[in-house]
Amino acid sequence: MNKPRSAVIVGAGAGGIASAARLAKAGIRVTVIEKNDFTGGRCSLIHRGGHRFDQGPSLLLLPDLFQEVFTDLDTSLEAEGIELLKCEPNYNVWFGDGECVELSTDVARMKKTIERWEGKDGFARYLAWMQEAHTHYEASIVHVLKKNFTSYWALGRPSFLPYLLALHPFESIWRRASKYFMTERLRRAFTFGSMYMGMSPFEAPGTYSLLQYTELAEGIWYPRGGFQKVLEALTKVGERLGVEYRLSTSVRQVNVDNYSGRATGVTLASGEIINADIVLVNSDLVYAYNELLPPSKKAVSLSKKPASCSSISFYWSMDKVIPELHTHNVFLADEFKESFDDIFKRQQIPTEPSFYVNVPSRVDPSAAPNGRDTIVVLVPCGHLLENQADRGLNPQNAQEWENMVTRARNAIFETIRLRTGADIASHVVDEDINTPATWKEKFNLDKGAILGLSHSFFNVLSFRPRTKHDEISNLYFVGASTHPGTGVPIVLAGSKLTTGQILDDLRLPRPWTAGGHKRRIVSSLDKLGRPPLDLLPFALILFAALLYWLVVVA
Template sequence: MQNQKKKKVVVIGSGVAGITAAARLARSGIDVSLYEKNDFFGGKCSVIKENGYRFDCGPSIMLMLEIFEELFEHLGTSMTAENIKVLKCDPNCHIWFSDGNHFTTSTDLTHMKQQIEGFEGGGAFNSYLGFLQESQQHYEQSITHVLNKDFPNFGSLLRPRFLRYLFKLHPFHSVWQRASHFFRIHKVRQVFTIGSMYLGMSPLEIPGTYTLLQYAELTGGVWYPCGGFYRLFESLITVGQRFGAKYHSSSPVKRVVISEQNKVLGVTLESGKFVEADAVLVNADLLYAYENLLPEDPSTAGISTRGRDVSCSTISFYWSLSKKVPVLGIHNLFVDDSFGKGDRNVYWDPDDSVIPNFYIHIPSKIDETAAPPGKDAVNVLILVRNLEDSTTNDDITSRIIAKAREQVIFFIERRTGISNFKKLIENETFHQPSSWQKTFNATKGGVFGLKHNFFNILAFRPKMRHENFSGVYFAGASTHPGAGVPTCLAGAKLSAEEILKDLGANSSWSKPSSNERSLFDLLMQGNTMVALHDWGSVSLIIMSFFIFVGVMSYLKQ
């Protein structure tokens, strides 16, 4: 057994899920080779450094700390052992309204009581506790029945335990509807729905289940890793190397090679080199991979139509300031009064009069290594149309970049009282839809993968294994369970477990997560008594669910 040849897995792409899955597979005794097209690792979680300033390229809000802790535990280590120090951001976020009002969120209940009752009046704190209680249900049941379970087909929606909680997850309501159930003041509703922007979605469109984001933030807190978000994934690469994983930068993959029997053989690099593999995990942009890396296959023809479901993009500025700006917090959201008032698009359109909603992150407020002494590093993120939704398919012009910059600076000064903010900017770099597309192969420049509306979650979301090519798997923002760093970590775990199971290998951490059978599975296997016992308690839910899906499918046509 000791001389048995190791199974080989190739990972394409070094985003969150790719780096994580590579480390998990290597820890489980697999011969892993990861190939990244860029000369740096991390994907949109990479780092930007300019003259002593450091910026997180993409994600900057660390939620669900327990998922990160679990990951390192499964790898036989801990964040502390890997010299990763995480700092709690308090308050969580500063929210700046268009009329000059200001709200700060925190895990401190006394603080939240004062803030909420200042807007909603006496007694409103009980509504907040009710909102937290419902959101807790969304969070805990989603962790158990969604993040840790695969949904490979529609039959998997009929797992008895999942069905029992289906309506309690409020997937048929929007986040805005759930917040409106508890709060009457528009600004307070904005406070507890603005988190939908973390996934590039409108609170009027994203399922109510996603109030779990607010619960995670308001009870578990917002954290930041010293050295930046990339520090986490730099450490995971080190851990993976410790177990023998090999990481190759500046090594783009040209093609996944499939045999005549539809079995994966390996990959061909742009250099012409062929790399043999027993399995290939694709962490490249999903639609890009189907169009450019995989052979055409009739069974997955529908994937190409998912282009209409690509999320919005961003204009992201990275500003080096000449001095600190005390009035701004670590995390800041600038929200216009129109947010939540009927328009399902949350992105800024430079061709109309819509005032942008934007996010500002200042890592140097909590981590002094992010900027030179006495100065601040500032990240600004504005949601904008993806390239297909733009008025043209060309790059965002310098005029639009200039207008975005002008608008952000204007509203910073107007709402915070900071004067001459523009003069503080010593240096600027930025990402726009075309650069997201060029640098990361992000289809249409969409930065959140596919959208997270009802028909793009659970069994409706693209699968983590190819339907026809044996040995080809996927992980990342566009596959189940979806976008967001903790979610991609969970998805990487599920994909790694599927690969290990198919290769006949055991995971180094636990038994596979996806082990609950659906009612269809039970019936098909002849376990009729068990199935009928559960069927009696959930048949009404099943009927209602499919009636709803049928109606929604008809209306969507």
């Protein structure tokens, strides 16, 4: 009876690492199985010739969610040696007409930027947009990221219903931005961030303006040493709590007892069986249902759900510093909407792609040798079409990835040269590439979709795959395709929901608080209270009424 409960976690991505540490803190014996020889999943590093590349995420958003997971584990980012570097400005957004819009957390700089393109009234509209995005942000944190949606009835939760319309889930982020920004230029500058969710701004729910909000209100950050440093620190915290990591080890299947209908552990590719009381799957959800679990209707339906986009990502070692490029650069296509249609409707790479260029060595010199730059370029593109016949595609629409990579590389070189004047093609001395096919191979991502399932309205909240299997007991999920959604901070929030659900089911206490912002209270000066009622305006109104009656009426 005193034997500690056990859990096996499939996958050492952000959700798996955070969940392992949380469960270990609750007294559960945890084993993490990872097919690669590193932890962090897509949050991993590539090292080549003194250059360091972030293979996946290259900027840190929603820093409070990162801090919360460390706080819940009785430590902090600072205590674990993580130094967050602020990226200022946030972005330089480059347009085809030669203009560049700088986005910043500096209100004075933003005022000049907005008024330059939209006049004096533009800044008031920008503040109104920020107010709406603030509502999206705060309501989502409290009522979505910190609440589990375990059934359709959760949509009717009294605390959530009042915010449903306020989150604007039935309007696109483009439509909401168009209400506040009058120029096409700023509408594009304030909506391209929907790509973080793997969606077109013309399809992504208006709720996701919260992403631009957190960038402008809280800033964009970069962990010194690379994004993976955060996941490495979480891994070490877990190890201190007793988590066992088994790397370079593949899982063949999740074992399910046919009689009881419960998960009993996993079988490794080697044939070894690891038994556990709890199985938590952090691998790609569609992959898990189709490759690790028994055949089911759920597996078929998940495969048919719309997926996010993929990317062609270049990792370039430069032989010099490219001063024209900043830390975060976004190059937007002139044919803006058409470029997104190419990605999401035709699963292609646009003729003129929009793309993101990250120069980590600009904010963290350790990312490149002295006198050189490290450059990462992400070109959003369609995901793999693994059954073209079912999609009605004709031969001329077939995906030819070798040709797409060449087109993408040439478009990047030419666009950067025309818009910034920098000729970078002749200064690339080494190159690594990720395509949808390599994303799928390295990380078992279904269709090579880098952000999991889509985040359209009927793929979020109660409609998103749940954190616990509907039929197999003791089987749970965490990651980009389960509630609450994709993105490292969102997945970290999801790990708290999933592990909390596990502990509730085991009737074990949660060894952490609900979290959230805490006000600093030092003295009576910090006591909340409404200002005293000012009677002067009422007295003036009464006096004016009396004077009017005496002079005009009487």
